Amino acid sequence: MNAYRMHLMLCAGTGCVSNGAYQVKEALERELAKHDLQDEIAVVMTGCNGFCAQGPVMTVQPDGIFYQLLSEEDIAHLVEEHFLKGRPVERLMYTPPEKEAPVPIMSDISFFQKQRLVALRNRGLIDPEKIDEYIARGGYKAMAKALTSMTSDDIIKEVKDSGLRGRGGAGFLTGRKWELTAKQPGNGKFIICNADEGDPGAFMDRSIVESDPHSVLEGMVIGAKAIGASKGFIYIRQEYPLALERLNHALGQAREYGLLGDDVFGTGFAFDITIHRGAGAFVCGEETSLIGSLEGRPPEPRIRPPFPAESGVQGKPTCINNVETWATVAEIIDRGAEWFSSIGTETSKGTKVFALVGKVKNTGLVEVPMGITLREMVFDIGGGMEHDKAFKAVQTGGPSGGCIPASLLDLPIDYERLMEVGSIMGSGGMIVMDEETCMVDVARYFLEFLRDESCGKCTACREGVDAMYQIVVNICEGKGKVEDIPLLEELGRAVQAGSMCALGGTAPNPVLSTLQYFKDEYLAHIEEGRCPAGVCKALITYTIDPDTCKACMLCNKNCPQDAIVGEKKQPQVIEQDKCIKCGVCRDVCKFDAVLVQ
């Protein structure tokens, strides 16, 4: 690699790419060439930086200056001012929500400040398509250590002592799972990387594979040595084209370097990995369904035991962990169990990656130590609520997680504490909701998703989730009855008890947790025919307050139904029989004159 004086680390994660990162890249290359800087300054395309809300983003090294919301038009100015003349361009830097002056250095930005990167240790620092850059950051060192100086028992002990728990949702102790698989007699064991990330709004695993695919491969080789497997699978969604491409590329490089194959590192250890593309069924995240799909059967769960550790792919002992777990393994082997277990809480060690989305100012991908509070997540990392609306709830754990109210904001995040309040860690989705979110509508949304994704094998899940969905839809439409609430609770318990896998086992969570913390909202819908958040269309009416209306007629011009009438310079009026309650009038009104009741 040539000596450059400056590296422009431009994010090429899916979020930034869809906001035009490649157009920015072309513009950068064009402008650098114009000033004859192409041999002094390198443009490096990295994996997801995490601060997706501000994309396309770029970090300039060695100074660590962070630019955001870049567009093609900014580049000519940026190249001349900063990269030629050395004057950083303030206009393109990030300004924190409460501040007036921009914060130029990346590590000073609150979104990044509280994060601690283990699984995401190389994000933004390496080009994911260059294995040498991964190696330069200490990559494959842990694997060399595991293959040359550790026994299977040593590796398992290290992972067990670290306290690492499965990052895919259930939180089973990883070292224990490996031990169970290793103990089984016989050859031909398998390991699987579960990259079938199905939660709406979650993209932890995709981002890890996109930004650092070798970290997953390295973890898998270490795991293979520990349990004595010679074959591995990565089960990844077909909907992740970029992740798939980077993974294939990484596998090719690892084979060329002899890091996969018949004689890994010249140690005689044989292991290789095959990619299996999933068709995107949520239930395939469940391990026995995943194995079914891998073998070409319909993805349906089966009774456990026997666990996959005893009988998995082709009836052979099989160890399944998810992407984030595999990506963490090498760091544990490299730095030791003691280091890892010094981070986190009593029962949940290390760090966890979350997809922080919803009504916060800074959305994106974050990795934080276990035990951080929800308040820190929402108000420090997330930068507070969008438009300074009131916080209502945070939903964790994906579609089958629960909604946690404001009174529990100081809850430290770990597996047990989330469970105690009726939610789950899940794979790390985190959706923040404000006062304008209707909790009954939220329960309806998640039930609709789960009803579609239930594989239909267990009656309790197939029929029960559907029945719950119909009841909640009725409540949203103002047709609810008071008896519906105990019925929902009873159905919820029945679905939990009567389902074979975690999909059904957790499917009632969105209803049960909203009933637990937001029962008043259900009652307002049922008893008063009112949606307090102003969301459920059957229960709300839009009106224009004649005293506040400035007769600008913006609503009148924007109404798709021509339902707003009124003379010029007169307060406007909504004709209720034409109104479809789309809310456009309220969005465009600059004077908050449109009321929802």
Next chain:
Amino acid sequence: MAKLRPEDLAKIAENMKRAMSLREGAGRARVTVHMGTCGIAAGARKIMSAAMRCMEEHDAHDVIVTTSGCAGLCSREPMMTVELAGQAPVKYVDVTEEKVKEIFAGHVVGGEIVTDYALAMGSERTL
């Protein structure tokens, strides 16, 4: 491509060191070429190229070469500032490509200030 042995990892890492230390922002020394309009007019681009060449010749992986704006003393451009970690920055004036070589060898690598070309030590007072 040859198959790797465990000991090859360190070699690859060594080859990549310059690029990686740049990204981590941790350098033993920082060389700043002042690239205001005045600096560029006086030949700062050539000074930058010379500094980049020196960096490669000395295999100085832990040296950061960067640009900054006009240092204020336009009549003495091109100017270059050398800052060793933990030491006050030193400003050099009327720099030529030849002088860059001497400054690089003497100060950046050798640790001794090249007093013949140096203007001053330390930073300007701000606020």
